[in-house]
Amino acid sequence: MLFPTTAFAVFFFLVFNLHWALAGRPRARKAFLLCASLFFYGFWSWKFALMLLGSAWVNHAAALRMDRLGEDAASSRRRRRLVIAVVAFNLGLLGFFKYTGFVVADALFPLLRPLCVALGSEAVWALVRIQEEVYPWLARIVLPVGISFFTFQALSYVVDVYRRRVSPARSWIDFANYLAFFPQLVAGPIVRAGTLVPQMEDMPGREHPIEAARAVFLILIGLFKKIVVANWLAARLADPVFAWPERFSGPDLLLGVYGYALQIYCDFSAYSDIAIGAALLMGFRFPDNFNAPYFATTLQDFWRRWHISLSTWLRDYLYIPLGGSRHGARRTYVNLFITFLLGGLWHGAAWTFILWGAFHGLYLSIERKVREGLHIPERGALPTRGLVAFLGRLWIFHVVCFSWILFRGGRMENVAAMLEGIVAWRSRVAEVTLWGALPIAMVAVGFATQFFDGGHLWGVIRRVSTRPAWAVAAVAAIVLTAILSLGPEGVAPFIYFQF
């Protein structure tokens, strides 16, 4: 069930009403919310909804067991074995569904082929027969929607319980509601257990005021970014350019890359905005997930603004456990590189995603080395205004755009064709060019939507919220109508659904 659809509008209307109608009956309310979230997820596949329930049961049972064990040496060893087992369970689930095909078809078989050729024709025929058996089986593995997100949420829960940062949820249903909560289940934000489980345990009562103005604002902004901006940029700029890079000139390829940079920002931040807004209407608070990422002056700054819930998760559960910056400069660069390499792999099972992650890890390491060499402190020392800041933003925007070529390219041949066309600044290939007033305007509008992030328009929201609620609602419905009339027919899925 996609957010910008009539089905979701009807679903949310029913869930919102029943959620608040059941405010005086906590147990029924929690059961209803879990059923609603499973219905939302089961819209894609009821089997995966059962898998989600099973994952919730395993993770919560492990957390309870870990919490009951003491601090003596034997118990500590048992706790450690248990956390390793449940982390392996979660990563195994993710690995099976997401990476089996990649490991077998894109890593193992390409390694075996030259080996079999060296061994002779019988080995080659044996490999061919194995491939004929394996490929149909691999094709039957369907990636559950949102598995990367809810797996990371489950991992953060069990690791935080192990570290004694949080105690286990009071009941299984509170944890299941945390894991399966429909606004953020499919494409984030990755909310920590310490943030959302307490809200699930003590759900807001009818006396709880609703930040309705902010919620409606976020939902409308999200719908505008997705329906009007992201869909247009995808259909008119990014998809054609990345599908047939050989047919476009250098300037067209560059515009296509800019288009994709804004498409992925608008698409992904739209989902987060709608998720945060929907959760707010139900009385739950999520942290922000984006903060005007293309205004970053360094790549480190970019990762504090882009997909904040993922970057902080990688920092807390990968970078810091690897040692962070505590073991000298060289080890820090290695830890950074590994963290972002795995971050790239999280996004997708393809060499281009790994390359994308490796590029970010390498650039961050170099950036850190340069900063240390120039004795620039980590935070607050770089200007945020003026020519230096502008040039820094321009540079980092293009560094990130280069990395999007790796991210979106799909196959290495495509990436090479894109880069070749841009670097050679290939002259016009066909009669038609992508450059025009409307494409430039849409890219500019996409860039400008960043001003909705980070509280820049809180003053507007406060002024709007002083008006009568029914008037604000009517105006919001008119704005929604305008958004729908500017969008295309049909609904394209959100980009991050594939992760």
Add this chain to the structure above:
Amino acid sequence: MKTIASPEETRALQKPERFATPAIPLRRAWGALFVFYAVALMLNAASLHRNNQHMPYGPVRTFWVSVTEPLANASSALGLDRPRQFLYRTLGAALNP
């Protein structure tokens, strides 16, 4: 659940005063939601009805078409479908030819 939230997590949820947005009582939010859905439905009923007519034939389509047909007729009679048609003709069609 007992938690030891990091300063970052606490900051993320407890916005400074300048970022605090006013909240309204649930009853008013509830009423506002009904107004929102009612106005949105009347302004977009015709388009909804057209989309439902494109669904695959079957009981689900029959149900939803029977729901949206009177709404679309009412919206048309009151002229409430005209704003969306106007916006589509002037801007929407240019953006999505």
